[in-house]
Amino acid sequence: MEGLTKIDDLGHPRVVIVGGGFAGLELAKALRDAPVQVVLIDKQNYHTFQPLLYQIATASLEADSIVSPFRKILGKQDNFYFRLAEVLAVDTAGQVVETTIGKLRYDYLVLATGATSNFFGDQRMQRNAFTLKTVEDAIELRNTVLYNFEQALQLGDEEQLNSLLDFVIVGGGPTGVELAGALSELRQHIFPNDYRELDFKEMDIHLIQSGPVLLKGMSANASQHALESLREFGVQVWLDCRVKSYDGYTVTLSNGEKLITRTLIWAAGVTGAPIAGLSKDCMMPGNRYCVNEFSRVQGYDNIFAIGDIAAMKTEEYPEGHPMLAQPALQQGHLLGMNLARIIAGQKPEPFEYDDKGSMATIGRNHAVADIKIFGKEFHWEGFTAWFAWSFIHVASLISFRNRLMVFLNWTWSYISQDKGRRYIIGKPRPSITEEEAGEKAIV
Amino acid sequence: MEGLTKIDDLGHPRVVIVGGGFAGLELAKALRDAPVQVVLIDKQNYHTFQPLLYQIATASLEADSIVSPFRKILGKQDNFYFRLAEVLAVDTAGQVVETTIGKLRYDYLVLATGATSNFFGDQRMQRNAFTLKTVEDAIELRNTVLYNFEQALQLGDEEQLNSLLDFVIVGGGPTGVELAGALSELRQHIFPNDYRELDFKEMDIHLIQSGPVLLKGMSANASQHALESLREFGVQVWLDCRVKSYDGYTVTLSNGEKLITRTLIWAAGVTGAPIAGLSKDCMMPGNRYCVNEFSRVQGYDNIFAIGDIAAMKTEEYPEGHPMLAQPALQQGHLLGMNLARIIAGQKPEPFEYDDKGSMATIGRNHAVADIKIFGKEFHWEGFTAWFAWSFIHVASLISFRNRLMVFLNWTWSYISQDKGRRYIIGKPRPSITEEEAGEKAIV
Numbered sequence: 001m002e003g004l005t006k007i008d009d010l011g012h013p014r015v016v017i018v019g020g021g022f023a024g025l026e027l028a029k030a031l032r033d034a035p036v037q038v039v040l041i042d043k044q045n046y047h048t049f050q051p052l053l054y055q056i057a058t059a060s061l062e063a064d065s066i067v068s069p070f071r072k073i074l075g076k077q078d079n080f081y082f083r084l085a086e087v088l089a090v091d092t093a094g095q096v097v098e099t100t101i102g103k104l105r106y107d108y109l110v111l112a113t114g115a116t117s118n119f120f121g122d123q124r125m126q127r128n129a130f131t132l133k134t135v136e137d138a139i140e141l142r143n144t145v146l147y148n149f150e151q152a153l154q155l156g157d158e159e160q161l162n163s164l165l166d167f168v169i170v171g172g173g174p175t176g177v178e179l180a181g182a183l184s185e186l187r188q189h190i191f192p193n194d195y196r197e198l199d200f201k202e203m204d205i206h207l208i209q210s211g212p213v214l215l216k217g218m219s220a221n222a223s224q225h226a227l228e229s230l231r232e233f234g235v236q237v238w239l240d241c242r243v244k245s246y247d248g249y250t251v252t253l254s255n256g257e258k259l260i261t262r263t264l265i266w267a268a269g270v271t272g273a274p275i276a277g278l279s280k281d282c283m284m285p286g287n288r289y290c291v292n293e294f295s296r297v298q299g300y301d302n303i304f305a306i307g308d309i310a311a312m313k314t315e316e317y318p319e320g321h322p323m324l325a326q327p328a329l330q331q332g333h334l335l336g337m338n339l340a341r342i343i344a345g346q347k348p349e350p351f352e353y354d355d356k357g358s359m360a361t362i363g364r365n366h367a368v369a370d371i372k373i374f375g376k377e378f379h380w381e382g383f384t385a386w387f388a389w390s391f392i393h394v395a396s397l398i399s400f401r402n403r404l405m406v407f408l409n410w411t412w413s414y415i416s417q418d419k420g421r422r423y424i425i426g427k428p429r430p431s432i433t434e435e436e437a438g439e440k441a442i443v
Numbered sequence: 444m445e446g447l448t449k450i451d452d453l454g455h456p457r458v459v460i461v462g463g464g465f466a467g468l469e470l471a472k473a474l475r476d477a478p479v480q481v482v483l484i485d486k487q488n489y490h491t492f493q494p495l496l497y498q499i500a501t502a503s504l505e506a507d508s509i510v511s512p513f514r515k516i517l518g519k520q521d522n523f524y525f526r527l528a529e530v531l532a533v534d535t536a537g538q539v540v541e542t543t544i545g546k547l548r549y550d551y552l553v554l555a556t557g558a559t560s561n562f563f564g565d566q567r568m569q570r571n572a573f574t575l576k577t578v579e580d581a582i583e584l585r586n587t588v589l590y591n592f593e594q595a596l597q598l599g600d601e602e603q604l605n606s607l608l609d610f611v612i613v614g615g616g617p618t619g620v621e622l623a624g625a626l627s628e629l630r631q632h633i634f635p636n637d638y639r640e641l642d643f644k645e646m647d648i649h650l651i652q653s654g655p656v657l658l659k660g661m662s663a664n665a666s667q668h669a670l671e672s673l674r675e676f677g678v679q680v681w682l683d684c685r686v687k688s689y690d691g692y693t694v695t696l697s698n699g700e701k702l703i704t705r706t707l708i709w710a711a712g713v714t715g716a717p718i719a720g721l722s723k724d725c726m727m728p729g730n731r732y733c734v735n736e737f738s739r740v741q742g743y744d745n746i747f748a749i750g751d752i753a754a755m756k757t758e759e760y761p762e763g764h765p766m767l768a769q770p771a772l773q774q775g776h777l778l779g780m781n782l783a784r785i786i787a788g789q790k791p792e793p794f795e796y797d798d799k800g801s802m803a804t805i806g807r808n809h810a811v812a813d814i815k816i817f818g819k820e821f822h823w824e825g826f827t828a829w830f831a832w833s834f835i836h837v838a839s840l841i842s843f844r845n846r847l848m849v850f851l852n853w854t855w856s857y858i859s860q861d862k863g864r865r866y867i868i869g870k871p872r873p874s875i876t877e878e879e880a881g882e883k884a885i886v
Contacts (some may be wrong), residue, residue, distance in 0.1 A: 044866070052462075064505035075636045075637070083593075101597050135868055147527075150488065154545065194514040194515070252576075401863060420842075420844060423489040426579065
């Protein structure tokens with residue numbers, strides 16, 4: 001590990017950041033001028049703009065438009081070092097992080113590891129369901145959706161056909177709603193032209209939501225509008241309904257109904273990914289680390305947590321802030337300022353969440369938005385919200401190049417009503433077996 | 444296989460095309476208005492613009508800019524049908540193609556399966572070398588190149604370091620020359636900024652050519668200019684030299700020299716991929732099918748071969764036309780016209796190759812071009828050739844969207860001197876083991 005030892009000579013305290021999502025990346029940037037050595041550790045060599053993963057899965061965007069290599073984003077920041085590795089454990093007494101590429105000393109450790117899908121212990125579900133947390137998840141889902149239709153062309157059996165053409169999405173939050181909307185657009189505008197031999201009346205899209213409303217946490221207006229729009233687009237929305245089991249083929253719902261699908265997408269909940277070596281005392285429900293208003297993990301002086309993995313209890317948010325990009329970005333930025341203050345012997349500033357509102361898109365010209373501007377709330381829906389959603393998402397992307405590419409792709413798709421990234425690069429998840437497909441006839 | 448049986452009712456003769464490269468795709472297009480049913484079979488659901496694969500491998504372009512889904516290109520052509528499958532054998536007596544998804548009857552069969560890398564029987568080389576024939580090859584190479592540097596950061600041992608930083612390219616044709624040039628650009632402009640902790644004087648790029656000149660088949664001027672440019676860029680070019688063996692680590696050359704690398708790219712020759720069931724009599728050296736001037740495979744009435752897999756012997760080309768995009772496109776187009784003529788009881792027209800010349804790019808502002816316009820030859824090199832190369836490649840891409848995207852990417856890269864697609868999405872080939880990396884110290 002010569003590379004790292006070389007830079008030890010600088011004599012600056014070392015801040016090790018685990019995870020380069022919104023929180024970790026923002027922190028690394030905020031430390032640009034601080035007298036520290038910043039070491040970012042991530043399993044990927046790129047930052048992912050997670051809110052648009054569903055667009056990769058539905059052939060609207062290519063992965064390269066929403067990811068940026070860390071070395072490209074921060075290559076010019078002198079105090080920035082990156083290591084492609086996974087963290088295995090923390091030795092808090094020795095101030096050492098154990099990783100897949102060796103041990104790494106730290107002066108300040110920041111956990112920004114985000115959240116993973118929560119299957120609530122259902123291992124069969126975990127094995128069979130698709131998730132949408134990484135670029136590789138999204139590419140696998142895209143490949144599988146397309147491969148389903150290629151396979152369906154060869155099938156005569158009605159139930160087998162439905163198992164390929166029907167999709168079940170579990171979870172009525174933004175990811176579930178946006179994915180259901182995008183799939184219904186594909187069904188309406190794209191697939192019937194690509195697969196003229198299939199009858200797309202056979203393609204059902206189910207959205208299962210455990211509670212009584214979609215987009216929980218948004219305004220009642222937004223929830224209602226989302227529900228109506230999705231139903232108008234032909235999505236079958238099941239409210240107050242849970243999935244009891246899924247064996248890769250049959251979905252059993254809490255109301256006793258059964259659905260057949262080989263493609264169930266799990267967007268129903270997330271959980272933190274705890275790191276070995278930290279005391280259990282600082283864990284909150286949902287595997288989030290309990291932090292104080294300075295993002296300091298309970299019981300530790302020099303360990304911090306930001307973003308989804310952190311739960312900062314406040315009066316307004318007794319269970320911690322929502323697991324969204326905005327709190328992550330704001331916590332990352334403030335911690336950067338605060339670490340500089342702490343090192344300079346100054347007092348850190350407490351975190352205050354500036355909730356700018358939230359939004360979700362449902363399809364062409366359809367979105368909902370609850371926006372807060374100077375403390376005032378605005379509710380938009382339909383075209384205005386959709387336009388605002390598009391604008392804000394383009395503006396939030398990391399590099400100018402990505403902004404330009406996404407803008408061009410969206411403009412193009414809007415005008416042509418096309419979603420062009422319909423290729424199977426890499427492997428789809430194998431689904432139908434030869435026996436299931438039945439006899440192969442000469443045709 | 445209901446899908447296919449449905450369309451049998453049209454009563455038109457069925458043309459089955461195996462392979463959607465330049466030749467197969469052009470043929471499918473040319474049959475647009477012919478009274479036939481066109482069935483294209485390919486292992487991928489997209490066409491690949493192979494001449495730019497090296498740009499994916501070197502992080503200049505993303506895959507989506509150079510591929511197009513067949514269903515998107517030809518979805519509006521009424522007589523076009525696509526099946527994602529691999530052909531296993533042909534039953535020429537029964538007029539049936541056996542595929543991985545079942546059997547398929549044909550009236551006319553067109554083989555357009557292209558060529559694969561030729562390892563001349565060296566199985567160890569085949570196992571250890573990288574190739575550059577598919578998008579997935581190119582992505583694997585890109586991932587591995589980047590992962591090499593990430594790993595190199597952790598190494599102290601000089602030889603291990605060189606095994607990761609050094610690259611050996613075998614074959615001095617366009618692919619080898621273009622890849623060597625692009626790697627040298629990465630070494631000069633990109634990697635030193637990304638990996639400040641590494642010394643890029645340690646990164647060697649070797650290009651091994653069995654004959655006395657690079658770009659064999661182009662003009663002496665072009666060959667000489669390519670050689671000089673590459674040497675100027677710091678590429679070590681070995682002429683009249685062959686690789687005797689490669690075990691994944693040590694390259695032994697015919698002149699006795701040994702090179703150390705974990706990344707050897709094989710661009711040294713191609714061979715056709717013969718299909719079981721066809722007579723051996725129609726095979727030529729290099730596993731190409733011997734065809735007459737109408738692209739008809741020797742000994743068969745209704746089987747044709749076009750593109751790299753076909754060898755049409757002429758006075759000027761006694762071993763068949765060069766295995767390039769131009770002959771493939773022209774053969775595909777003419778065969779489309781000829782099949783319509785044959786079905787209408789008219790005489791087909793013999794093929795005549797219109798050689799428009801050839802070109803290769805070496806790097807920023809550097810390319811060589813031998814262009815034929817109205818029978819006159821023009822030799823360009825340097826900026827003019829580079830500009831012509833760029834223009835012709837953009838114009839040759841399949842869709843307007845791809846043209847726009849590649850044009851924007853190249854303009855962007857040219858101005859910013861950046862190659863931005865530097866992410867590891869999917870798996871790199873595993874290279875260095877834990878034992879090889881040595882003791883992991885606390886740093």
